[in-house]
Amino acid sequence: MLQIACPHCGPRDENEFSCGGEAHIARPKQPDAISDAEWADYLFMRTNPKGALAERWCHTVGCRRWFNVERDTVTHTILRVYAMGAPRGGGGGA
Amino acid sequence: MAETIPSQSALAPLGLEARPWPEDAPVRMEEHAHSGKLVLRGDHRDSDFMNAVRGVLGMTPPLVPLGSMMVKGRVVLWLGPDEWLIACPAGAETALYAELRTALNGVHAALVDLTDAQTIIRISGPRARDLIAKGCTLDLHPHTFGAGHVARGTLAHAQITLLQTAGDGEAGSPAFDLYVGRSFAQHLWRWLEDAAREYPGGTDPA
Known part of the structure; x- marks a missing residue:
């Protein structure tokens, strides 16, 4: 069980949250102008690093707000919690 | 033809009044x-929204996470950075809803009656x-x-x-x-x- 520090509610157990997958994946601005391969890359391909990964999380049963979490996929250590829309900043990973 | 159906509390089928808890x-x-329950959503950085809410409630809704405030027999509960639950005495929610709805006319906000x-x-x-x-x-x-x-x-x-x-x-x-x-x-x-x-x-x- 992870304990995640919600930016609003403070530390809560993982089962109060929903994970929204990898963060910082920008939707192509003109989907009809790109190839199927590029669209598939946006839809399906993820970095899947062994190490630091930026993810989107939502505090579903609490304040219901989305935010970003940087988590180590090996140790499950939460490296950083930061606001939606904020750049990833430091940290390793892919 | 519309019929009036008396509201029944959620726990009425359990017949709780027949088995009260001992005083000790x-x-x-x-x-x-x-009891009345309204959920209010809006941006606290929007002065039109905050002024409208203050005008009706006579208070600024709590902005500190996980806080609540009690004013005039109502309790305003923080649910999120832009979301509050207003609890008021039973029967008072209809008037309060109308008052808030009027004050929030033209303001970007959401108001939902969750009483029942x-x-x-x-x-x-x-x-x-x-x-x-x-x-x-x-x-x-x-x-x-x-x-x-x-x-x-x-x-x-x-x-x-x-x-x-x-x-x-x-x-x-x-x-x-x-x-x-x-x-x-x-x-x-x-x-x-x-x-x-x-x-x-x-x-x-x-």
């Missing part, structure tokens, strides 16, 4: 049915905190969770909003208002009743 029970529970969607289970007594902690992952230690504190979380798998209405020092024992969706209310009541059996004096759900 370490935990007592009661349903506080039909949720009910309140009031839990009090010296072991109230222990009872809730049995099925809840929230940190309920008095140093962290005190009078006026609000948190949404889960209790026995049901989504709840928990408000502590009386501190541990006042009148000797804490009291909590537990807001729960009406379709979960019977499950939650039965679970709480069962969990309270270890505290002598509690009613036997059998």
